[in-house]
Amino acid sequence: MSRLIRWGTPYKLGHQEIDLQHEQIIQRLNDLHGHWKANATRRQLTGCLAELIDATVGHFRTEERVMVSSRYPRYQSHKADHDAFAGAVLAFQQKFQAGEACFDDAFFDYVSTWLRNHLIASDRPMGRVICRKVPLGVKGRKAATRLRP
Helix, strand or coil: CCCCCCCCHHHCCCCHHHHHHHHHHHHHHHHHHHHHHCCCCHHHHHHHHHHHHHHHHHHHHHHHHHHHHCCCCCHHHHHHHHHHHHHHHHHHHHHHHCCCCCCCHHHHHHHHHHHHHHHHHHHHHHHHHHHHHCCCCCCCHHHHHHCCC
8 A cells, every 4th residue: 555654753742642643544544545546446435534534533632632631822723723624624525425526636635745744833842742741651750740831
């Protein structure tokens, strides 16, 4: 299968749950792209797209919960980015299911570019804040200081 994005260190935030979810989203996007390139059936593509959307929307909920609990100062704009992206992909899904849209290079360029840019420009700065404020299994005094706002 082809890879639009290769998961690796540049995308890791240091938050185990969020990093795992990011990796899963990238894998699902790569799977969808690979199926499209291999001329998969409409049914297979529909299933791959649904898996990508489910993983992404679930991840956004997790990330937003962590941002709120960490009092992340850019929460509102970060959530607005999530909402706009989810809205665009859900609109595509509806059009695809209605036979009004098909997968093409422009779709994959949009999704992969948005994801790369979001991981680097939005999630990385967020990761620096949440990883300071969310306990990561550190014991003793360091854990207490990491939780202070």
